[in-house]
Amino acid sequence: MNPGEIEILLVEDDPRFAQRIKRNLESEGFIIDWVERGDLAIEKIRAKAYHLLLTDIKMPGSSGIDLLEAVKIRPGFDPDLPVVMLTSIDSVETAVQSMRLGAADYIKKDAGRDEVIQRLHKVLGEARIHRENLDLKARISAGAISEGLVALSPAMAGLMSEIRELAPTPVTILIQGETGVGKEVIAREIHSLSGKPTDHWVAINCAALPEDDKFQSEVFGHERGAFTGASERKRGQFEQAENGTLFLDEVGELSLDSQAKLLRVLETGEFSRMGGSQTLQLKARILLATNKDLRREVQEGRFRNDLFFRISIAPITIPPLRRRHEDIEPLCRLLMQDYSRRYGKQPRQFSKAALERLQAYSWPGNVRELRNVVESLLVRGKTGEVGPDELRLEGPSQGGAAVVVQLPEQGMSLDEIERMAVEQAMEKAGYNQSAAARLLQISPDRLAGRVKKFGLMRSSEGG
Structure with a gap:
């Protein structure tokens, strides 16, 4: 980010000193707002997102320490806003105390222009790296990118291909x-x-x-x-x-x-x-x-x-989870790892029977529902392998031969309902089309047409 894009709030009760430091910083290209009191600074910060707060420690009324504590602790403020304290010789001890309270740095008032600018650039650079690290951690946590990047299913792989084409464009x-x-x-x-x-x-x-x-x-x-x-x-x-x-x-x-x-x-x-x-x-x-x-x-x-x-x-x-059959197992494992780190508990493995039941379920609540199920499996206190009987899935049991179609709250087209029924029948029948046709009470030829229409053949069947 160029200095001309960086906005700094200066809080200083001495007008002559404030004008001098304001001129020095503006000569570097920084955009400077100046107020004389801490209460005015609070109003400014509430109304505008600054890149840095530069405040005197000793001021009438609210001190710079009071302002620092407000920014770092009070609700409604960004605790990651970097705060740099301005201090005179006799308040260095207070400046050191401010560092313990979360200030990024302190600068003596007799420091030269170049030193001040160098120190502010250093603080701004560290703040940028901190923001990037927070963003990276958010993206690599299983609660973020795992849902978007698990794309083993054809439906999700197709979506990710679209995203890669569109993302670089405006x-x-x-x-x-x-x-x-x-x-x-x-x-x-x-x-x-x-x-x-x-x-x-x-x-x-x-x-x-x-x-x-x-x-x-x-x-x-x-x-x-x-x-x-x-x-x-x-x-x-x-x-x-x-x-x-x-x-x-x-x-x-x-x-x-x-x-x-x-x-x-x-x-x-x-x-x-x-x-x-x-x-x-x-x-x-x-x-x-x-x-x-x-x-x-x-x-x-x-x-x-x-x-x-x-x-x-x-x-x-975005395809619903019921169309992401191949993604359910890796999602379960990634979510289990995420919640085990979050709660400090040993992750649990999924039995083959549990995974089959999870894959057969229609997931009306989609990935959000899957997250809730996995979190519940970890926090309920049980250990060892997850069995199918532990799964608390809403709606009818998936263990019988019936094909269950659950209608989402916003509805779906008849084509989607038909696809869902054919997909579940094929899964329950182990992709044996004759058995799936019996479940749906239609002829094998008619089912073959539906399987081709909806692209439900596995790769080994598609030639």
Whole structure:
């Protein structure tokens, strides 16, 4: 990140010293905001995301130590915001104390310009590495990338191929899929493959913003005085995601008015904060997700036709877990390893019978349901191999000969129901088509046609 992109909040009660250090830092290209008191700094930090806080230790009223403790401990602040203390000769001991409380560094007020700039660059570099490490840990944990990157099944392998093609481009992507399939995991994978994985990632759940004003304030931002309670300017998610990725989850939950505002931004690449007249440029890559059938929503008047076509340039669909037969076993093992580390317990192995039952289940809750099942198996106190009788799966037992089709809460097409029934019958019959046809009470020839239509032949059968 260039100095011209770095915003620093300077807190200093001595105007002459503040102006001198402000000039020195601005000559390096840093963007500097200056306030004289700790309470004013709190308001600034609440309204704006800074890259670094540079504060005097001794000030009237709230001290720099008080400000440091507020940033590091109080809810609503970013504890990873690097804080550098400015200290006079007689407060070095206090500066050392501040390091124990989480300050990144302290600088004596008589330090020269070059030393100050060098120390700040060092702190900013360490903060960037820390953020990258946090992102990497989040991605390599089984609760994150394992769901997205286990792609042994043809359905998932095809999706990953699509993602690798689309990720490096700036195109807006609509991610579709049932509840629990891992839409945010896939969105993060697109972000990580975009070529700029350490740039800003901002996610927002549209379902949590049902009111138009709340959506606009959160996403577009607002100016001071835009509405009752708007005491400070607030940067919206469009700005916070600058040069990165903004993920709008559950976009199908937006009101028609909010949809219209979103459409305008996507079409023009411009937006304004609430209560403001300044036109700002959209500099973020937009990813959207939904568990709804947006075509049906358009037909029923709940989703704008023009927005639907605007965001459907590059749609991708995450397959439900019931179509990822080959992925279930490695997912189970990876999730078990993840939870064993999290709870400090010995991981358990899955018996062949348990895996067969897990693979035969239709997973209406998808990967989210699988996570819950695996976590429960580890924390209930049992040890040793997981047997089929331990599995607490919702819905009818999968042990009999019946083919069970469980309808997800958002419904599915008749083709999908038929595919699901044929798939389960083939699995239960060990891919013996005559036996599967008997389960479905249809002729072997008719079943053969369905197997070919849905691509359910195993590789050894496909020639």
